[in-house]
Amino acid sequence: RQQSGFTLIELIIVIVILGALAVVALPRFIDLEGEANQAAVEGVAGSLGAGTATNFAAVIAGNTADATQVENCEDAERTLQDEALPDNYSFSNGTQGLGSNNGSTETCTLFGEGDASAEFTGYRATY
Numbered sequence: 001r002q003q004s005g006f007t008l009i010e011l012i013i014v015i016v017i018l019g020a021l022a023v024v025a026l027p028r029f030i031d032l033e034g035e036a037n038q039a040a041v042e043g044v045a046g047s048l049g050a051g052t053a054t055n056f057a058a059v060i061a062g063n064t065a066d067a068t069q070v071e072n073c074e075d076a077e078r079t080l081q082d083e084a085l086p087d088n089y090s091f092s093n094g095t096q097g098l099g100s101n102n103g104s105t106e107t108c109t110l111f112g113e114g115d116a117s118a119e120f121t122g123y124r125a126t127y
Helices: 008-030 032-060 074-079
Strands: 105-111 117-123
Touching: 032 074, 032 105, 032 117
Parallel strands: none
Antiparallel strands: 105 117
16 A cells, blocks of 8 residues: 655755745844834825925915914924924934025935934925
8 A cells, every 4th residue: 555645854854945934034024123114204204394385385375373483494393293203203404494485495304213214395484
């Protein structure tokens, strides 16, 4: 009578191959923290850019009751819903002015956790 199935050697070889694949793939999944930090800071920077643009539009439309004064990169923080950046976030050029006229723009750099950073365009809005 003939038996079929895998031998012990074949099973060990398969386990070794799966182990080697896990060793190669594991570091790729472990480094997701850096990518997550970068994605988070890019999201906040996008919100700051959109917030300053929307705020400027409100000032131009004469809706100053819902607007806020934005004269430098740090002032862009006021356009966020809670008017505050997440913990450990900062601007490299926070007090850099956004030009001298309403609607003037400058590039602001936001730093997050680790070495994550992103740029956004800030719009000056005064009334």
